[in-house]
Amino acid sequence: MTVVGVDMGGTNITVATVDDDHRVVERHRTATPAGPDAVLDAVVAGVRELDAGADAVGVGVPGPVADGVLLTAPNLAGFDHPVDVAARLGAALGLPVVAENDATAGVIGEWVAGAGRGARFLLGVWLGTGVGGGLVLEGRPFRGAFGGAGEFGHVPVRQGGALCGCGRRGCVEAYAGRANMEQAVRAAVAKGRRSILPELATERGKDRLTAGVWARALEREDDLAVEVLDEAVSALGAGIGAAINLLDLDRVVLGGGIAGKLGQPLVDRVARASRRHTLVPDADRTFALAALAAAAGVVAAAALARAATLTGDHPA
Ligand SMILES: [Zn+2]
CATH class of the missing domain: 3.30.420.40 (ATPase, nucleotide binding domain)
Structure with a gap:
């Protein structure tokens, strides 16, 4: 076919x-x-x-x-x-x-042909401009009652927290979406924090902080980059922990620009952060990097x- x-x-x-x-x-x-x-x-x-x-x-x-x-x-x-x-x-x-x-x-692509193969209870998390998500439950794509299931980026992780692009506060995306991470950097720099992030973007001729810019700043241990990424990991961990407590997932696949750039070390950090929130131990639960790139x-x-x-x- x-x-x-x-x-x-x-x-x-x-x-x-x-x-x-x-x-x-x-x-x-x-x-x-x-x-x-x-x-x-x-x-x-x-x-x-x-x-x-x-x-x-x-x-x-x-x-x-x-x-x-x-x-x-x-x-x-x-x-x-x-x-x-x-x-x-x-x-x-x-x-x-x-x-x-x-x-x-x-x-669904990762489930059929990538890092989600063989999973029965799968959450996919996509780190891009925002944070996207999708679910496969009991071996079937799960869309919910009204088609709104899997909106992982808008799972609240902090009441009254940072403002999200959706207009609500404290969503995962408000900490882990590229646009929001960039906003946090620009706000801190405007208040006098030093960071090589803006210069790295300019050097590369980018008008935004791309995944490549983040990776370079983290390699050079830029304090602000490290801090903002720590916040992102912590929010992703809390959101995924909530999803695991609710759905008892057997696999979590992480993909998207910054996940592709930072690779398995980022996946491992997010996995550790989520374990702080999960009730049932997860000996057989796996966290994987998206494979279809x-x-x-x-x-x-x-x-x-x-x-x-x-x-x-x-x-x-
Ligand atoms: Zn939101």
Whole structure:
């Protein structure tokens, strides 16, 4: 079966053919245009450009999804109203199309083809601009009663704590999301704290603190970088501890920019931080680094389309 995975990101749209062993065979990338019509046209053009004909298409989208409809996507221009991504792409391509929130798709991808293989109670945590999450429970992707399950970034870990991008306080993301970590650094620097983080970003020609900038500052033991990362680890540990006490997970997979850069040592630190909060000892619980790396989005979306097609789950 030839399955196409699409990663509809805020910066790029990636379209790829993925084989039965979850390997990317052919991949195209294009800058994300503005507006739903242009974005969907770009996806259709990308799928048609692939050499092999597709049997099904999976699309990972950066926002909440209900029945193939992308409800809103703060990082995509013009997606401030529901867009029926699956049905519109399905009609244009004449193929079954499955659309899924990218964080949920990511955890399903890791579960099928990556570091989540064999897990029955899996939490995936994605460290990016924000903090995303997804769940597989009892061997099935778990979306909750209204599609809102797995919003790990907005699990509160400190009452009345730091302000989160969602407008609430004390969420995991308010401490461990890249945007919030950067804000904490800029606020401290504005108050006179010294840090090499801003200079490192400028040196590399970046207007934001990228995962690479963080990794370099931590290597050089920049006090503020260490402090802000400690806070992030502590918040992730508390959030994951809460998830474990609630759901008795057997595996936690950590991925995303800074997790990829800092690797297993970061995963081990987060695991230790979470153990401070867990009630039941976890001899067989494992914490792993996401394995699909750069191709995760398309591989995950393709895996989802494949699974949906095989089970007759919900393709159009
Ligand atoms: Zn929040």
